Amino acid sequence: MENIFIGIASSLRGFFSGLGVPDLYNDIIMLVVKLVSILVFILVNALWLVYMERRVCAFMQSRLGPIHVGPKGLLQSFADIGKLLGKEIILPKGIDLVVFLLMPVLIFVPPLLIYAVIPFGKDMVAVDMNIGVFYLLAVASLSTILFWAAGWSSNNKYSLIGGMRSVAQMVSYELPLILALLGVIMLTGTLNINQIVNAQNGIWFILTQPIAFLIYFIAGVAETNRTPFCLVEGESEIIAGPYTEYSGMGFAMFFLAEYANVMIISAMCTVMFLGGWLAPFGLDFIPSWLWFFLKMYVMIFIFMWVRWTYPRIRVDQLMGFGWKVLVPLSLANIFVTGVGMYIYRAIGW
Amino acid sequence: MFGQGLIKGLQITWGRLLDKKHTVKYPYEKIEMFPRFHGRFELDVEKCIACGLCANACPNKVIEMEKEKVDKKQFLTKYVMRIEYCLFCGLCVESCNKDALKFTNVLDMNQYRRSWVRLSLVDRPAPEAAEEAPKEETPAKTVKVEAAAGQAPVKEG
Helix, strand or coil: CCCHHHHHHHHHHHHHHHCCCCHHHHHHHHHHHHHHHHHHHHHHHHHHHHHHHHHHHHHHCCCCCCCCCCHHHCCHHHHHHHHHHCCCCCCCCCCCHHHHHHHHHHCCHHHHHHHCCCCCCCCCCCCCCCCHHHHHHHHHCHHHHHHHHHHHHCCCHHHHHHHHHHHHHHHHHHHHHHHHHHHHHHHHCCCCHHHHHHHCCCCCHHHHCHHHHHHHHHHHHHHCCCCCCHHHHCHHHHCCHHHCCCCHHHHHHHHHHHHHHHHHHHHHHHHHHCCCCCCHHHCCCCCHHHHHHHHHHHHHHHHHHHHCCCCCCCHHHHHHHHHHHHHHHHHHHHHHHHHHHHHHHHCCC | CCCHHHHHHHHHHHHHHHCCCCCCCCCCCCCCCCCCCCCCEEECCCCCCCCCHHHHHCCCCCEEEEEEEECCEEEEEEEEECHHHCCCCCHHHHHCCCCCEEECCCCCCCCCCCHHHCEEEEECCCCCCCCCCCCCCCHHHHCCCCCCCCCCCCCCC
């Protein structure tokens, strides 16, 4: 069980080299296979998360949620996608056509790029990069510009406001997010995600860096534009923010990308603070990729729980909270971590 | 303590998550209506004496009835309610002397066509001026009292 995916990969590689494919092409084929499987993983999970979100939301509101399509409503998101695929793509007057049509496609690029460096299990990473965290943070902030471009190209005031809010919010919360991760990076002294996971063999970083975890979690909620930081698409104020003018599959792509981003933030939480694919309490009869998956889904559930509990906050509160609370707190966390490390080293621990 | 309210909110939603749900799987399960619920009408043709009080009581002139005289007695041949105009005030039910007209707790009277909404409770020919006792073998019992909502099958939309 442990090596099922690695086994599949190596047997595929063996199959191709048996066919007489040169090593270089073999590497390229394997990379493509990995990336396609990641894409399938993202899409299947996003579809499942749409259903899960609706179910969790309904249960928290004492309702039942989708029950009609398929057993227990499991095929609901397939029905939704089918409906959205069949819809007309409406092009409003005065839009920037190329940008408008390009954005729903490009919105899936940052998540796909990020998943390349996330370790799904022991030795299960598509590209093992020694600056993984840095790469991840750099690529993750790219989606800001896509939301912004989508909002601006729509020729709609609500879209524009939504796009501007998205930039303001994401830039403000990128800072505490990165500063919170800095504590972990100081402890491990590496930017390689695999090594960060291995460093948590004895103790998870959620216990040594609880403040950083909290800051990361809050900033992560803001990064994914979810309640209570859902000002970007605040339905009661600006309809759907940057997605207002999108219809059919364009809207669905944004919708699925949101869940892909939620998965990334949860996966990062898992990797950075919850020990990644390491099994807790020596329960390593459960394969490592399943542990990663379980931890990721616990984080996703907490994201949903938070979403369906709190109301949306105001723009000034959002900015004030980000700059006056989270950034100083994360700086203080870095300072305390540094001092603590110095003291530990001084007493020779 | 700062943040107490946030934790309390999370506690409440967690409790709701595990709680009993207050809705039912509607088309498959239905909640019980109250006994005095103003639902679909039901006419007991046996009891009806075709007096016409209900039609008179109706503020919207919903009830259309036709009757024929058979052996000194009024015989109801047609009783149609134009439900699309009905406001379910219940004056017709109240005015009925013989408790023939009643409310049921059936609430789904929606149809695909507006013309199908019309509720035909009685539609039968008058018996041939029977010799002495029309009571014995009146066709009244077999009249489509229940399933005669217009021409349409009674199915929720």
